[in-house]
Amino acid sequence: MASIVKFLVLFLLLAQLIENDAHKIDSQTEKQPKTIPAEDVPIGDQKVYNVLVVTLCLRGHINPASATVRALTDKDHKVTVIAIDSCKDLVTKSMPNIVAYHEMVLSHDFSASSSIIEVIPLMDEAFRVNFTIGMFDQLDDFIAKSPTKFDVLFGDELLCGVVVAGRKHNIPTVSQIIGPMFPTARTERPFLERSDLARENPSDKPSLRSVIGSALFDGLLEAAISYPLYKSLQQIHNNEGWEDVLYDYGRFPSSYIHRHSVLLSHGAPPISMKRGQQFENVQSIGFVPDDFMYPPLTTELSNWLEKADGPVVFISLGTIFVTSKEESKLLFDQLTSQDKFYFIWAVKKQVLVDLEISDTAFVSKRLFLGQYLPQGKILQHPKVKMFVTHCGANSMYDSVNAVKPMITFPGFADQPVISNVLIAEKVAKLLKKFTYQELEPILDEMLSEPSYSEMVARLQLIRDAQYKLGGNKKAVEVIEQMAEGKIVVNRTMASEDVHGVALYDVIAVCASIIVLIALMFIGLVFVCCRLCRKRPSQLAKVLKKKSSKTD
Incomplete structure (x- = not known):
């Protein structure tokens, strides 16, 4: 669901x-x-x-x-x-x-x-x-x-x-x-080893529930998006006199x-x-990134950062991700009342409305909250140590560019996949609930040494590879x-070399269900046959007893 x-x-x-x-x-x-x-x-x-x-x-x-x-x-x-x-x-x-x-x-x-x-x-x-x-x-x-x-x-x-x-x-x-x-x-992995849902340990085999859930989600995407696009493209190809569109493994567009x-x-x-x-x-x-992508910090934010005397954590869930009013209020109260970390939280206007903040920003000793914060420059600041992210691709690149480990709270589309990739590379960990109680122990673990330095070293290698490509x-x-x-x-x-194999899991799940039904049917037939064989022999014994009593 x-x-x-x-x-x-x-x-x-x-x-x-x-x-x-x-x-x-x-x-x-x-x-x-x-x-x-x-x-x-x-x-x-x-x-x-x-x-x-x-x-x-x-x-x-x-x-x-x-x-x-x-x-x-x-x-x-x-x-x-x-x-x-x-x-x-x-x-x-x-x-x-x-x-x-x-x-x-x-x-x-x-x-x-x-x-x-x-x-x-x-x-x-x-x-x-x-x-x-x-x-x-x-x-x-x-x-x-x-x-x-x-x-x-x-x-x-x-x-x-x-x-x-x-x-x-x-x-x-x-x-x-x-x-x-x-x-x-x-290059796809076997059916039981693949899941596009976010997991704590992507390198381990996912649960059967996770695999089936991922496959059902892929199936829904195929039915509601991919196949209608395929039909429309086929119509254009027909009108232009081009070859038929290959459906292959789906995943249109x-x-x-x-x-x-x-x-x-x-x-x-x-x-x-x-x-x-x-x-x-x-x-x-x-x-x-070029200079335009990373505008400078505001004076207010720069001054706040200079006063921070402990690790700063940046939180941003992108421009689309939606948190509930209850989630936003709970986390706001928790971040302002704790005295362990400093937080910068980039929010949308709706969050400010939910928190009943009339200004474009809220500033306290432990929390700087505001709209349209310069993400790239914030992550590059030496006092900022961690990034809590929804795993949008651009956020991932910004964090890698700044060499800052991530705590992932993925939403939809490719975000769970990105989360799994980052966790598998040991540069991130998964946040299950958007609360400070869940966040605090993860921060403690990731900021401890040598864990933090090892993650930074791995991120540096990826950053160097990105720069070398140009x-x-x-x-x-x-x-x-x-x-x-x-x-x-x-x-x-x-067809096997085309990017995107949404139908791979769908077909695998359907095949698995068919096999399961077939096995259940075979088992049922076997049990029925055993019962049928036992009943005549039991009936013969009963008749034999009755006849012996009569004699």
Whole structure:
């Protein structure tokens, strides 16, 4: 039941990416792009390429995309950005040197405030409009009418519409993937050794309950998201006269985008993928933050940190994760009354409302609580020793970059997977309940020596690996090589090599249930046969006794 609730929360959050009214991208004439010559414009020995970027407005996706865009414009490439209109301010601030910005407003029949009963029947329609057919139709029209000849399309691991639009217009497509790469069917572990649910000891075999729960959750994702996307993509392929879409192991849109575009994988092994594992159509770019990603600390926060005379713990559950009013109040009371640690707690506005705090921040000797805190700079401060995180991919990279061990309190989607990866690498521990009573003994254990120094040393090795890959400079190199035809997409890779194997557990669970039912049936037949064999012999004995008495 918990898995189903997590999925529904995930779906409702995805619904926030869209608006209620449908408009074409080019419906507002004042937002038409500047005219750029179709041919590449050389600057010295360097060619300048026209890149069309399509981004989600979720900060976990737009932040890494904007870093790549800044790296592109630093090399004078011409970037046009299409995003949902609700993040225009964010786009223009984080991508200051783009050529043009456009809005894409996708139509649907519900909003993020709709009830679950209203949402469930509309899932198929929503995903078809948002990520495939609706997005493809608008991008197809935009590219056809644009005076700019785009050399590369840059999208996201969720946006199939970008990939199919690129294919139709013969434009190579690059898609960013923020979190870890799921294993392929070729490298997958046996059924009883795999679970995508958060665990205290991921290296141990998970419980059967955990495996089945993970498989059922995967099955729900396949039925509600993956299969509707597959049907929509098949419809586009049919209309365009392309080959049939392979369903393979499911996990749409991830598996389709892996097969039809080049993926820019953030991070480095072992947190982006298993050590030694290689994927077709994947370029690992690591993580190297620029100055824009890490704004400075405020004077108030900097002064508070300077006064702290003990270990500081940073708590942030991201921009989406929701805690209950009771959880927030309980932890607030506990953090302000304890005298062992110092805490910085980044919260959303709703938490301030729940705590009846009218200002944007609350400051006491032991707690600094506020909105929009500069996570990267906080983690880099020498007095900050630990990070309590929801395990969003960007938070993981920030913590690794700052070489700070983590306490994980994962939510949904890939967050439990990230938690398991970090714990397996012995740089984090799992927090089961969001309370100080649960947190305190974990902090005591992790901050003790030599445990803390050993975790820092392991994190340093991962950080070094991320820097060696180059970060967004490497991303720009990949985009340039795509534009020049030096890197091409392999659409014919074997099914066993495609990223994402959601159906692996689903099929395994179904097979296990069938085998279990079959064994139960065989056992029942065996028992019945034994009983049937015993009854005639017992009846004969009774008749024999009766006949002897008569005689």
